[in-house]
Amino acid sequence: MRHFVIVGVLVAILTPLTYIGLSSAHMMPVEASAQSQIVDQMWNWDMMAVSFLLALIVVPMFYSLIVFRRKKGDTTDAEHVEGNTKLEVTWTIIPLITVLVFAYLGAYTLGETRIADPNAMVIKVRAQQWSWSFEYPDGFTSTDLHLPKDQQVVLKMQSSDVIHSFWVPEFRIKQDVLPGRVTDYRITPDMIGSYKVRCAELCGTSHAYMEANVIVTSQADYKAWVADQVAAAQALAAIPGPNAARGEKIYEQYCRACHSIDGSKGQSPTWRGLYGSTVELNDGSAVVADDAYITESIKQPAAKVVKGFDAMGFNPVNAGVTDAQIADLIAFIQTLK
Numbered sequence: 001m002r003h004f005v006i007v008g009v010l011v012a013i014l015t016p017l018t019y020i021g022l023s024s025a026h027m028m029p030v031e032a033s034a035q036s037q038i039v040d041q042m043w044n045w046d047m048m049a050v051s052f053l054l055a056l057i058v059v060p061m062f063y064s065l066i067v068f069r070r071k072k073g074d075t076t077d078a079e080h081v082e083g084n085t086k087l088e089v090t091w092t093i094i095p096l097i098t099v100l101v102f103a104y105l106g107a108y109t110l111g112e113t114r115i116a117d118p119n120a121m122v123i124k125v126r127a128q129q130w131s132w133s134f135e136y137p138d139g140f141t142s143t144d145l146h147l148p149k150d151q152q153v154v155l156k157m158q159s160s161d162v163i164h165s166f167w168v169p170e171f172r173i174k175q176d177v178l179p180g181r182v183t184d185y186r187i188t189p190d191m192i193g194s195y196k197v198r199c200a201e202l203c204g205t206s207h208a209y210m211e212a213n214v215i216v217t218s219q220a221d222y223k224a225w226v227a228d229q230v231a232a233a234q235a236l237a238a239i240p241g242p243n244a245a246r247g248e249k250i251y252e253q254y255c256r257a258c259h260s261i262d263g264s265k266g267q268s269p270t271w272r273g274l275y276g277s278t279v280e281l282n283d284g285s286a287v288v289a290d291d292a293y294i295t296e297s298i299k300q301p302a303a304k305v306v307k308g309f310d311a312m313g314f315n316p317v318n319a320g321v322t323d324a325q326i327a328d329l330i331a332f333i334q335t336l337k
């Protein structure tokens with residue numbers, strides 16, 4: 001009995017010490033969304049349970065190692081113990097109840113993070129290897145995610161190729177982005193600042209670099225930014241014919257993740273000096289990079305693969321790039337001497 005009391009006291013001491021130690025490690029980034037508080041509350045409950053379990057395992061283990069170690073010259077066997085129904089029932093019932101309580105808390109927390117505001121703003125998100133783009137309700141697209149503070153937003157997310165995962169650590173919520181199916185990500189940012197979307201699903205070579213800026217601003221700053229974007233998009237759209245500035249926008253949205261424009265080697269050939277050059281292909285032949293070749297390579301990326309590169313799974317046409325946009329892209333490539 002004395003041993004149980006001592007172990008009990010030690011467990012009661014080690015549990016809060018472990019919890020304080022874990023809490024002071026500051027494992028979480030700042031809370032930047034309304035949903036993050038309830039998630040962190042759940043995390044705290046988990047840490048309390050983890051601290052208690054650690055103490056419950058470590059204290060009896062070390063206590064037994066030290067107090068019940070074999071005495072010098074003692075060669076007898078230890079006492080044989082067989083079966084203890086009370087103990088077995090106890091260590092079945094208590095963990096069962098604990099697991100059920102935590103399952104309830106988890107489901108409750110998930111439900112709290114999904115409470116829908118009927119006035120939530122909808123932004124469409126497209127993920128592709130290896131970039132993000134955001135289509136705003138005002139009809140323009142950006143590679144940055146600007147959000148107004150204290151306004152709930154629903155991201156309607158879809159992938160152009162493989163499975164990605166939309167994760168902003170400061171918002172706490174994470175959601176897979178799938179090809180052929182729209183998934184929702186509901187968030188109410190409540191702290192002005194700059195954050196990053198990080199892809200949280202291994203999606204190929206440049207997965208680690210699949211990031212986008214998240215900028216949370218005041219409502220007024222957000223409105224001003226939207227007005228600027230709308231004006232710029234309208235001005236660009238009004239220019240007739242193939243246009244390099246429009247092409248650059250499309251490049252940023254669809255192509256930048258793999259093709260550099262400064263001559264550096266990426267996942268795919270650089271566009272610097274591409275137009276009109278002679279390109280060596282991996283079947284040993286060569287081709288001049290003219291309109292026809294570039295158009296074909298955009299529409300069917302696997303048709304003619306440049307020497308030293310692999311054909312990519314991403315197809316810009318499936319992602320929504322139109323013929324007019326391809327003409328804009330070629331106009332942009334022509335400027336990259």
Ligand code: CUA
Pocket residue numbers: 128129130163164165199200201202203204207208210
């Ligand atoms: Cu997209 Cu990892």
